[in-house]
Amino acid sequence: MESLGLVAAGRLLAMPMVALVVLAAMLAPAAAGEVRFGKNVRVGGHDFSNQTFDSKHRARIYLYNHKPRKEGCIWRSDGRGGRVKVCHLQRK
Template identity: 40%
Template sequence: MTGLFRPVALAILLALLSAGGSTLAEVRFGKNVYIGGHDFSNRHYGSVHIETTTRRPPWYGCRWYRPGSRYQGRVIRTRTQICNLRQIPYSQRRR
């Protein structure tokens, strides 16, 4: 039993370490990248988190937030760009 446990534990440890390394990579959007019909081509980010919310701020577009500032009850830890965009209807999108 112990002879089987050690290789399985090692495989799990290697899988966890390799999964954690990919989160540190920089995100680079290439040509023709559209999110919800908006052009995000050739942008570079340390990380990207895309979510849809029901609480929409009164402004549209993208804004940069400094560390320590607050957004929707959360404290911003690093310099972050938050984009509030309306989804462009499919019939009106660029192709």
Template identity: 75%
Template sequence: MKSRRFVAVGILFAGFALGLVVLTATLAPAAAGEVRLGKNVRIGGHDFSNQTYDSKHRARIYLYNGKPRKEGCVWRKDGHGGHVKVCHLQRR
């Protein structure tokens, strides 16, 4: 009788632990990362060499087949204490 209770408690604990691991993995924020672009990096034919982006300094690059209305790159605040480099570029 005691062994059945022990097995039932063990299964219940294992199920709870597995559920806790799955819940933690689902709700955990993405790991902070950093992207370092090295030599000769081109995006859409434009040079983006030796630039670093992370959670505080990000980039949004929009590529157009035709000429964009606001051509070029501008640094803007993102409202969360960081900056975003917004680029509207024509493909080459």
């Protein structure tokens, strides 16, 4: 009978700890979502080596099977204080 009391007491002590861990996970900022491309990185046959993208510098890459109307890459404002590299590329 005493062992049941100890198990119940252990559960009561564990509950606040679990709640604290869940609360800390919710309040902690998201992991830095940064992508760093190293050497010899290719997207659709195009070289994207040594470029870094994060929440302020993002990329939108559109790949086409035919020649795109506006071929190439251009930096644009995203309206939130960051920049977006928009690329319209033909698959190689």
